[in-house]
Amino acid sequence: MSSPATASPPAEGLRRALPIVLGYVPVGFAFGVLAVKNNIPPSLAVAMAVLMFSGSGQFVFASLWGAGAGILSVIAAVFIVNLRYLLMSAAESPWLARLPRGQRFLLGLGLTDETFAVNITALQRGWPLNPGVMYICNSTTHLAWVIGCTVGAFCGELVNDVRPLGLDYALTAMFLALLVPQCVSRLHVLVALFTTVLSIALKAAGMSQWNVAVATVLGASLGVLLLYARRGPGLNAPGGGSDSGETRPAQPATSEVRP
Template sequence: MRSAKYKAIITGAQRAMPVVLGYVPIGFAYGVLAGKSGISEMNTFAMSLLLFAGSAQFIAVGLFAAGAGPAAIILTTFIVNLRHLLMAASLAPFLSRWKRSTQAFFAFELTDETFALHSTKAASLETCTLEALSLNVTAQSAWVFGGVLGILAAGLIDDIRPLGLDYALSAMFIGLLVGQCLDFIRLLTAIIAGIVATTLYLLGLEQLYVIVASVISATIGLGVEQWIKQKSS
């Protein structure tokens, strides 16, 4: 029994490695930017530990540097993270037998990247609790570690853009997306989501474009899937 638990933990950590490779440099960039904006080292660390929301943390740092008030920062962070409701809702049916406390801990550490990995094995989440939690903990640990490195290096780096760290997140998403596109329906859904999200962003919908694009593309993908099933039956 103990060896099975150990194997599940190791498997979860191994599955998180693609995310770790992206989180460490992006977390580093966050730590540097937070230090440059005037946020204390303790608060920078606490944000990664207690909030753990990459894009929201970067936005919060930018708003803080611009002199925005607490209400504006909290509201903006809430809006940016609304997409997590969709992700959690899609995985919730597979977590029904988990303890409430375990579900809460899982949801707290759920991100875009870990969601992508969990969705590929959603049907087995019910019986792979330790593996799923290990994946999440490993991912957050990498993010926190990257942030700590950034905090330590904040005084040594003037501008992170020449380092190309801002592309690490995009590269990680591309890698995760490729692993998701296993059939025609998923590929079609991904293409539609990209087109809609880009169009909405260019039209000025900067906060909700991801959520709207996700709903539209998922609806179209589901419709196409049902139409194909009806044609083949």
């Protein structure tokens, strides 16, 4: 990311969005192809991209729909997969709490794993809170996702298999690119490695679909326990922390809000 002092809000928002766009277009295309192959009408696939804007939720929906799952099972699965947004919202809330409710609502509509990663990283580095930058980033990535899904849904019949094109790995590659810059301390690296190994082990043991969710919850829990053990009683003190690279609670209070 560039320094906020050297880039205008539109330029900075587009800069944050660019790496996400490069991942969203091919992954959205892959979803459009998958949706059509699972008997989802192209118009419904595009509507999901516009209204849901959740790659994992949309892929789960398409897979379960194609497998003939009941509507209640589909709704429950998508709801559980998207519960992670509650945690992301809670992580951003110390910075966004001072914004008007309408601005927080608009920013929440564009919250995804990837936009959360780039925006929270900027805030953790002490960059001024600029809702315009975040909104441009979120809107640009949403537009890229809709374009990818639309092309895939209406042109998907021309593609028999997305694997030779490498599109099946695009989402994984994008998540890896977002994970690496966030591993700024040994604690982050440890949690990432533990979660990865546990997820693979659960999958090898026969757990289907839930291995990532279970490993994520356990990995995050391990991180919290280690954080408590390292910080001790000073964990809840304002500005309390250590040299482990975690975000200090006092940071949002000093961030400048730009309209």
